[in-house]
Amino acid sequence: MQFKLFALVNLINYQEYLLAIFDTKRKKITITSVTLLILLILGYFLSGPKDDSQNYSWDLVSQGEVRETITASGQVRAQRQSNIGTSTAGEIKEIHVKDGQFVQAGDLLLTIDNVRVSAQLEAIRKDAQRLKNQSERTGELFRKTEILYRQGLVSEEDYRNQKNNAEATSLSYQAALKNIESAQDTVNKAILRAPFSGRITGLKAEKGDTAIPGMSNIAGALLMVISDMSHMQAEIMVNENEV
Template sequence: MASRNTKLLLSGGAALVVLIVLGLAFGGARDEDSAYSWDAVGRGDIRETISASGEIRAKTQINIGTSVAGEIKAIHVKDGQDVKAGDLLVTIDQERLKQAMVQAQAAVEAARQDASRLEAAMKRSVDSFPRYEALRRDGLMSDEDFRQQKLAKESAVLSYSSARAAVAQSEANLKGMQDGLSKATLRAPITGRVTSLKAEKGETAIPGMSNLPGATLMIISDMSEMQAEIKVNESEVVRTKVGQTAQVTVESLPGKLFQGSVIEVATGTEKTGTDANLYKVKVVLQGHREDLDNLRPGMSARAVILTHEVKGALRVPLQAVLEREGSLEEAQKQGLLAPASRNIVMVFRSGKAEERTVQVGIANTQFFELKEGLAEGDKVLTGPIRKLKELKDKASVNLRVRSDSELARTKDVKK
């Protein structure tokens, strides 16, 4: 019997211990869940960056078109071929242009001959006119005859002037024909690579705007310098400056990271469609020549630009900073027409939450740079965010045992 009682006693004691442990465990968890998370204000480096997508472009990209219409007789290059400035690209049918130039030459010759004939007639009329004046003075010519001779002289001078203008017009027309004939043979304006060949032999080349079918025959790109042209949101472009460091990844080349720097920031948007609030930013790329040679204009790219960096900054977690709407009284004191918002942080002090107004600077994905309002080591509440937004100044709070930083280090160790 004693043995049985002893066993019962031991079993009951063990059950009691289990209940106590479970009670502590679940009770502790409930207390921990109801407490506020927190972290301490500390120091560290902060890098502020912006990310944006775009495409790879060459330093210079030229659309090759024509200013004369005609059938394409020959294409002398292939897509992807490297060319030098002056290399022959395309030959357009010249027969019609040659015939027009022959007609223009004939018109020039006819105009010159006509001008020579009228010049001789003018000289005869001008040279004879002093004799008619003498005859009139001597009373040997009537006033009417003299008037007729004078009109004839003036008419001869005007006819010759018109003939000279006709010669100039014919010569200008001939030069235009010669220019058109020369442009029927297209040559490379720059040294580069044919990055898009859009024409075929036998098609009709059409002069005009580059967005018309047949107007752009090919594209030549200067591949000596590759760039990423990205589109940055209006809220971030104000922080983008020429000379800032950037890193670019290209979707077609996974694992490759290209270093770069900002060389141009657009001052206006294109105001079209979804791009209305996006600004073009150009980033020149650096790297090994063999890697850069793998890039092609039009490839999708993503850039991360370092806009600002502070070493050893006093910093506060992002989730600790809340926004509070100011009062009308404060706005009036500051000369504002409407209340301005301010940043606040709830600091833990003597078991209570104390509201502090803070001034923050740059930010990354974890921290704000703290410029004013807190000191290193201050404990700031970080969550839960819903409860934190409703928390009042001087309210009593309980903190979780470990800070956010300690929990993060524990997770990193387990990994």
């Protein structure tokens, strides 16, 4: 019984000792916490407020249009272009322009040496001159025959023969004049001129090449390209979902 009482007294004393130690530590922790809080408050006021203006951008708000930018690839070319070809075949005698050169409407571009057509034109002109002289002679003879016919000195058969002969030579002469016009047009087409003012953007022909009539992919068909650079247009491939 005395042993139990002694043990109980010792337990109570040990408990009081632990409480005393805990109370001392709690006071130390409280004092330390208060000291740190005071130091933090003093540090804040001594350092002053921080300038955060550099972390932000400022702009004046105003009403405007909202635009969306779409990035795409394509090509820019002249709105007006002309592929220069020829309607007559022949050897390219002379090229009067260079690639990238600016030309005015009507400027000489290229000359085709069409010897065959030129020779035909000369022959047609000579034949036309012969027919002209013949038509003039038969016409004059018919007028004289007509006078004699009215006087009853020439038969009706001779009169009609002279009339038919004069009309035939006149028609032959008119046909020769049309042949001259056609041959001259062919010769003129051998001299290519600029259809409008622009820049030579694709010179394909070279001196000595054979020009071929038409606008096919055959070499010699497309001689050069003229572009009016004053008006341009852009051809861009854009996804329909982005438009």
